[in-house]
Amino acid sequence: MGLVIPLEDNKKKASASIEPLLDLVAADMQRVNELILSKAGSDVAMIPEVANHLISSGGKRLRPMLTLAAARLCGYRGDGHVKLAASVEFMHTATLLHDDVVDESDMRRGKLAARMLWGNQASVLVGDFLLGQAFRMMVDVGSLDALDVLSTAATVIAEGEVMQLSVAKNMSTTEDEYLAVIRAKTAALFSAAAEVGPIIAGGDRGGRAAFRSYGTNLGLAFQLIDDALDYGGSSADLGKQVGDDFREGKITLPVVLAFRRGSEAERGFWRRVLEKGEIADGDLERAIGLLRSHHAIDDTVERARHYGAVARDALGAFPDSPHRSALVEVIDFCIERAH
Template identity: 55%
Template structure:
């Protein structure tokens, strides 16, 4: 599979290991900031925040900030606090998402809303958002503040857009791409772009890193949406079929509905409206997704956006940082195989 996206002859599966090794020292500094800034005199806040922050996440978004800074040969330390701000924004949105979706599992563990309740999860999410803005203000760059605050607003818009599209089988591919471009790709893009700001690079390099992050984010979400039907809870770290039961109209469903027979379309209408959500219905849905090629075509689109992400790095010189950023794209796609 990986040969179709970038290069031939890889002996082993793509991994995030090169990027993790590249930024390991910087990541220690970021983790120290995260640990420090999630503290509060209200014990529930660090307890609940720590449950998610320490819950085995890959820290992909802050790593992208650090790796992008390394790509640009930035030698300062401003990106440490900003990477922590990126992770706090991401964590806050996860806490809020799990409440909205009523999720029971996150990264293979019980979600915070199941353990502490919805109210506490929402409020601690608000706390982490506030901490992220404190870190941005401390950095002192209005441009960084503008990029990250805009991304935060766009993420919220994406989540509301998704909510309005929920249980609506007439959601089209354009709206779907708009949703994932906002709720997932916007933070990937901002995380990469701010590295160019702190490294004082020109607008062209800023835009290139923005394009890399944005296309990677779209590819990442497309794979996630395919895996919701093809994977299991142990692999995904969440309940398999969550999107199906929640009535989320993702690209696999959009394609299968468009290609289905009258009976198939009637099934999808009933399923997305919440009337056909048993395990047997999920099995039937997965069968339809496979027979119509909807899963395969969703992953083909993911490879397309992955290649666009790699192409966006074309202006930068070769080296460990560029190779690690390319392999991060390959890893995002390879999760489906």
């Protein structure tokens, strides 16, 4: 058998943080937050109520921070990046509002989902309003290239959500098919958020491609770790609510791996709980037991590490700088959440 020898690598792992990025973009982010509050306003009172319920619920706002940092790293000195960053966060918020309706979710970020308080119709329409405001802010900035990248992302995200519908409750989903879903659903917005930084800074083709690659691979790693965390991550004592994906019948990578590595009896179990949705007491525990015995969670984290490594190399061609270090550290931060 193999030996696991924790060396100094462990120390590095414990220390990766999002703080350096937060510090670098703090002033710009303050303006993004003000813009978000102002652009969520409307004379139709229900709109700011619904929007602010989610906006004020304490997301990390990682995506707009990528835009801000990427623009600054590429030497941008103007203030169009603030509007683009707010657009990115609105696109994300709109997606969450719509997702909760599609998934019939009750909770979001530890609070009742907007649809539980204001209904499905309001959630769909306020999402559309935010998407509209996002596009208006982009148009305001006036960069056709940035508009192209962000509007393409909006389309791709919607395609990804539709793809997810067709993948849901289908245990024959392959890893590649699942990857295609999260590439569209999650990675496309990370990618666009990062790429509009060099675009507005007037960066060259190479700089745009580098940030596109960074964003895409960071987004893939981020989503895979999210999937692992939904089953408790690689540590047994996480203390986080687990099993949301399981209860919603979502096929994520840990399940794809455990299903393919399991016995026929185990596959019967997965089909019953995820395809038919017949979940009984103890099934989540059994699922987690199977995931662990087939190393499905650890290997999901391992796959995330691969994408993290690609993201890291993507930024390699830029000179060393605080912004670059902070963006690289965010990769490790995202991956270490699983421990």
